[in-house]
Amino acid sequence: MSLPHAILTALLEKPSSGLELTRRFDKSIAYFWSATHQQIYRELGRLEAEGLIRALPSEQPARGQKREYEVLPAGRDELARWTAASQDPKPLRDVTLLRLRAAAVVGTAGLETDLRRHRELHARQLATYLEIEQRDFPPGKDGPQDRLRHLVLRAGIDLETFWTQWLDHALSEFAHLPDTDGTGRPGAGED
Amino acid sequence: MSLPHAILTALLEKPSSGLELTRRFDKSIAYFWSATHQQIYRELGRLEAEGLIRALPSEQPARGQKREYEVLPAGRDELARWTAASQDPKPLRDVTLLRLRAAAVVGTAGLETDLRRHRELHARQLATYLEIEQRDFPPGKDGPQDRLRHLVLRAGIDLETFWTQWLDHALSEFAHLPDTDGTGRPGAGED
């Protein structure tokens, strides 16, 4: 239940049309919350129906015609309520870790190449984040809002750093692992 | 599309009934892939229908009667195929980061308490993982399977470490932040 709140945040930062929102999601918000344009349009409809946002009055509203939205007071209230409300962190769910665990049972054949690719993707993402950090958070810029946003970006940077390092570690393990081929029997118990 | 493969892995490690699987998920697999018993039963049905697993022949199959499953060769093949297949890492999606970004716009009121709670939850999870590490991976135990499983646990440990530290950092920022109350206007642009 977070997409509507992501949209409210983005619209408060700047009123936008659906496509503009989509682009801003791709470019900045996707670092911690990704969404497709279909999801965004659907959600804009719902938010408008609930009276949390409204379309800026413009010429004639028609299909294929731009519609800009802005947040209404009720929307801001809802966002503030949601931000302050207690929420449980949801458990990790990571396919790569699962694949590694599976590899312990059926063998590591073929896995290494893809892990290497992941390592590069994470390294590239990290580089992108570091550029953004340099550009958007120069030494002087440290108002309250900047500090909070910087904190969020920092999480992204540190997570990508973690994954690159962890994958390096994993790959180096692979290097001196006997090349299991899928016939290995489970030896030890588990938990 | 990973739950079936998580189940195949678990069943290869040890043939089990639905409830046993559920418990093993809670206790060990949930560290990187959580699932409810309803999901597991549904998936067991599908896997059986597809011929990847089968119920061990037992007394009379009836409702409320235990059914143990084991993986068939086709199931092992499918798991090996899936493990080796290339998959894109999916983008981060984290509610806490979103809340912080929202707080930059509507104010941080009420957020601190919950972040403090998160910090404790992550610290506790970390402690649990460290116990498991001590118990299951003593210095001697380093066969190929152990190394891979240890690697997975290590990811869990390092991620929990990261979150505890990051939350500490966030909370210390909060300490010398003017106590915004939700009326703060957005000052800077974004991207």
Next chain:
DNA sequence: CAGCTTTGTGCAACTAGTTGCACAAGCGTG
């Protein structure tokens, strides 16, 4: 001005995960 690309909005169908509940068998206890 015909045809192509870009900008913009949106529906429909599907997949995966969550929530709530039902039902059966077995076991222990007053």
Next chain:
DNA sequence: CACGCTTGTGCAACTAGTTGCACAAAGCTG
């Protein structure tokens, strides 16, 4: 033996996200 608790299996309805596609207007290009 009636009652409640535990073990065990499972359906139904819902929510959130993904995928594929349709359609309209505006601008550009030969």
